[in-house]
Amino acid sequence: MAGLKRLADLRPGESGVIQDLCLDDVPPKLLEMGCLPGMRVTINYTAPWGDPLCLDVDGWQLAVRRDLAERIWVQTDQD
Amino acid sequence: MSDAKRALRIALVGNPNTGKSSVFNRLTGLSQKVSNYPGITVDKLSGLAKLSATALAEVIDLPGTYSLHPNGEDERVVYQALVNPAESERADVVIGIADGTNLKRHLFLFTQVLDLGLPAVLVVTMHDEMRLRGQSVDFEALGAALGGVEVIPVNGRTGLGLDRVKEAVLRAKPVPVSDRFFQPRKKGAAWLDEAIALSGSRTEYAAWLWATEPPEFGALAWVQQRGAASDRLRVDETVQRYSALHRLLKTLLHLDPGKDLTRSARIDRVLTHPLWGGLTLIAVLFLLFQAVFFWAEGPMNAIDGYFSQLGAWAESVLPAGAFTELVANGIVPGVSGVLMFLPQIALLFFFIALLEESGYMARVVFMLDRVLRPFGLSGKSVVPMVSANACAIPAIMAARNIENPRERLLTILVTPFMTCSARLPVYTVLIALVIPKVAFGPFDARAFVLFALYALGFVVALGASSLVKRFVPVGTSAPFLLELPRYRLPLVRNLWNTVFQKSRSFVAEAGKIILAISILLWFLANYGPLSSAEMDQLDPAQRLEQSYIGRIGHAVEPAIRPLGYDWKVGIALLSSFAAREVFVGTMATIYAVGTDDLGTVREHMAQEINPDTGEPFFNLAVGVSLMLFYAFAMQCLSTFAVVKKETGGWKWPLIQMAGMTAFAYLVSFVAYQILA
Numbered sequence: 001m002a003g004l005k006r007l008a009d010l011r012p013g014e015s016g017v018i019q020d021l022c023l024d025d026v027p028p029k030l031l032e033m034g035c036l037p038g039m040r041v042t043i044n045y046t047a048p049w050g051d052p053l054c055l056d057v058d059g060w061q062l063a064v065r066r067d068l069a070e071r072i073w074v075q076t077d078q079d
Numbered sequence: 080m081s082d083a084k085r086a087l088r089i090a091l092v093g094n095p096n097t098g099k100s101s102v103f104n105r106l107t108g109l110s111q112k113v114s115n116y117p118g119i120t121v122d123k124l125s126g127l128a129k130l131s132a133t134a135l136a137e138v139i140d141l142p143g144t145y146s147l148h149p150n151g152e153d154e155r156v157v158y159q160a161l162v163n164p165a166e167s168e169r170a171d172v173v174i175g176i177a178d179g180t181n182l183k184r185h186l187f188l189f190t191q192v193l194d195l196g197l198p199a200v201l202v203v204t205m206h207d208e209m210r211l212r213g214q215s216v217d218f219e220a221l222g223a224a225l226g227g228v229e230v231i232p233v234n235g236r237t238g239l240g241l242d243r244v245k246e247a248v249l250r251a252k253p254v255p256v257s258d259r260f261f262q263p264r265k266k267g268a269a270w271l272d273e274a275i276a277l278s279g280s281r282t283e284y285a286a287w288l289w290a291t292e293p294p295e296f297g298a299l300a301w302v303q304q305r306g307a308a309s310d311r312l313r314v315d316e317t318v319q320r321y322s323a324l325h326r327l328l329k330t331l332l333h334l335d336p337g338k339d340l341t342r343s344a345r346i347d348r349v350l351t352h353p354l355w356g357g358l359t360l361i362a363v364l365f366l367l368f369q370a371v372f373f374w375a376e377g378p379m380n381a382i383d384g385y386f387s388q389l390g391a392w393a394e395s396v397l398p399a400g401a402f403t404e405l406v407a408n409g410i411v412p413g414v415s416g417v418l419m420f421l422p423q424i425a426l427l428f429f430f431i432a433l434l435e436e437s438g439y440m441a442r443v444v445f446m447l448d449r450v451l452r453p454f455g456l457s458g459k460s461v462v463p464m465v466s467a468n469a470c471a472i473p474a475i476m477a478a479r480n481i482e483n484p485r486e487r488l489l490t491i492l493v494t495p496f497m498t499c500s501a502r503l504p505v506y507t508v509l510i511a512l513v514i515p516k517v518a519f520g521p522f523d524a525r526a527f528v529l530f531a532l533y534a535l536g537f538v539v540a541l542g543a544s545s546l547v548k549r550f551v552p553v554g555t556s557a558p559f560l561l562e563l564p565r566y567r568l569p570l571v572r573n574l575w576n577t578v579f580q581k582s583r584s585f586v587a588e589a590g591k592i593i594l595a596i597s598i599l600l601w602f603l604a605n606y607g608p609l610s611s612a613e614m615d616q617l618d619p620a621q622r623l624e625q626s627y628i629g630r631i632g633h634a635v636e637p638a639i640r641p642l643g644y645d646w647k648v649g650i651a652l653l654s655s656f657a658a659r660e661v662f663v664g665t666m667a668t669i670y671a672v673g674t675d676d677l678g679t680v681r682e683h684m685a686q687e688i689n690p691d692t693g694e695p696f697f698n699l700a701v702g703v704s705l706m707l708f709y710a711f712a713m714q715c716l717s718t719f720a721v722v723k724k725e726t727g728g729w730k731w732p733l734i735q736m737a738g739m740t741a742f743a744y745l746v747s748f749v750a751y752q753i754l755a
Binding site: 058060061063 | 145146180183184187212310313317318321344347351353357441446448449450559560561562563565
């Protein structure tokens, strides 16, 4: 079922649409790089030990640490 | 100030990984120079470009950034260069560089530039890649939508399109500031007029940038007093700008679905795979070290040989006297000591540039981030730590890429533990002296000891970092955000330019210090409290003992006696603070005196007898103790100077030098007492 998940809980290949971001939690630079509410992000793959994660954002690849991905909520449409 | 005759100043502005440096290299060729922005450590890269038969312009390659809101010192340079109220310091024209495959993100930055009211031209790179991805854009319509900007596709590899850029720059006019992307007045109605007046800004957006600067840059946290957080305002702007761009590109950008966009991601599934990626990384690092140590050997020996001949030649040609002595035994070896390392450093820079240009370096950072984090370091600490195997000086400068201040500081503090190439001659001489030439199966004992010393440097660097991190405040947490650029074939021109610039700045930075210290040492070793007539009566061995440095050596002997050293080693230790490799030269000078000067340093050292025991002085205990001391002590004034510059004060370099040297003393003491 579709639902609200933490970005960090998605598996490689899964994607979701970024929800409202709490500014105390995420750096403004993330938004300036194009990770905005409403954008679809996909987990491409992760580094060994599952951290950092490589995201696909609008056709390019961005790596973020897991602790940041835990603070980003996404709306998923898969199972 | 009259600037009627000043050359046109062009600033290149773009995201990292856009092909900006290719455009810069194409425009300026070999006229580039590196200087410093006043007061900070960011390198300023500029060069001259011939725009037409009569027009010459200064081109400044500004650091890559994603936004005009600065996240660090280097990004603040971009903001400063574009909004500086002093016209003489400000750019006249901006060339925005945008990667065509990622227009939205790049236009975000470019529309910020336009809102400053500067004349601007937009260069779109990678449009061959756009075609591969099935993207196409009507450049003319895009230019019109941006308010009348010339938009020119350029191929960074062939330079195709650059002539059009030059013409466009010459006729570029300020674009009328519009509010189609962002309206500062809407969000800042209460304070914008006051901000314009206070900052002397020429446009509303310039005042907005000024007012929302993060407080750590020392600007007035003025807006905050009015109840609006600068982060909040930044985000409001970001959201507005992106949604305007989203609407714009919806009509202008044509996408052909069904194209494969994932080539880089597919390569990455292998190259960042826990097993295959790890093996690839080990292979790459192995190749890099192989190259740095074995390919550089020939040129290094050639430089060494050339300078010893030059010294002998100078001695034979110039009239005998103190000046000749200084040239032949002070200046020439000093210059040689710097240039010796150039082949290694150039090769290392070449490989690092290759890894960075191809996009692989970002993957190395990505893979090792989690591994290095428990030690307080970042994946981005990898570049400094690898570079430090050649020389700590460029390595510490490379730590600028780490945006988190704490991780950057820790990287700077522990990088000198890595085995730089100046330690190598010391290790080579000592290993040959005290480690027997025996083999255990395929392992040669001497090679093993050398390898162990390298491993030790790395392990101690990590250990030191996890210890020191307890004492470094967490401070502001800059996030780890890393773009993994597409894999690309590196451009020879870009590689060459990087190697050339970095080598030149190494020679200039390290050269000054090493040269000065060599001259100073020469004076200390040749003059003493006695008059020169009295000095002349002495034989060379006594003369050394009576020189200033000999006296100093004797003075420190009680302190280093527990480590197994005598005053002669003391001299070598002290002179090594200029640069470690001076050890071998000093030993050569000290032990050559009184002999026929035909043997090697090692033979002379092997003949040295300990007067207390009657055994050879350099036994296993002394040798191991000395090697450990050289492994851990921060005996490098150039590194000290660089750390002071990069950390902005005396505090950290002093702590670093005291800490490393105390640790070295302790370890050498324990090793000597156990082995002796």
